[in-house]
Amino acid sequence: MELIEKHSSNNEFTWIDITKPTIEGLKEVSTRFNLNHHNLNDSLEPDHLPKFEEGDDFNFIILRKVLLNAPKTYSIQSLSTKIAIFFNEKVVLTIHRLPAPELNSIGEQFIESGRINSAHFLILKIVSRVQLTYNEHAAVLNKQIEEFETKLFLKSSSKISIETLYVLKRKAGISKKLLLLTEEVITSLLHRHKKSNEIQDIRDNHKKLLLFYDQLSEDAQNLLSTHMSYNGQKTSEVMKVLTLFSAYFLPLTFIVGVYGMNFKYMPELSWEYGYPITIGLMLLVFIFIYLWFRKRKWL
Incomplete structure (x- = not known):
């Protein structure tokens, strides 16, 4: 467990940042600050969703920041990571499993320079930096959607897989869900x-992000539907070509099959002009089918 403790320049509050928490280490911290054990258990749960709880000694917040380099998976845990915050007027305690550079930058830019002199301003800065990860993630998703649209409508859809489009849609949907849950935290802070x-x-x-992710989800769904429709259209074109070939060669195959039978008495086989007549008949059938298709506008 990594623990960093910082004090404000006016000694009004203390910020303790814990990375890679362990049960034993958190027990010591809990004993030191008399933390609620239910909230402490929530801070260790990796899949916990955003929430805000008021307490007697400490208020409790859970935020989830988006991971820009998340793998191609479809869960909230793989796309985001949790940041748990215990706070009152004198102490701010942040707990997170993965390193959080945005929190380190807050300490360097605002705590050490004395630009933040109260705990509630520190909380707002943390929420703002976490929110910034959604802005960056939205920009990445929007760029990917534009690239997929370019490939799709420039006849390069073979380079796009259904799985890739689904992952894109899934990421937009999960991010939107997390933003909706984070709205409770922002509303509670707004009242305070x-x-x-x-x-x-x-x-x-936050409102702009909700609208943006809603649009991204809709764009991803439309792109997925368009890609599937385009693939269906290409399949229909292939089937059309195969059907046309079958329509041409089915009657010709029938004629060949008739005269390929090994009966002893077939008068046409002894005709002098039997072969050219048969070839001419096949040619007439071919021309008739071609003209019929043109008349029905199938060609």
């Missing part, structure tokens, strides 16, 4: 800090 410009900006950006 109504006059803060920071929380107003966070709320406005």
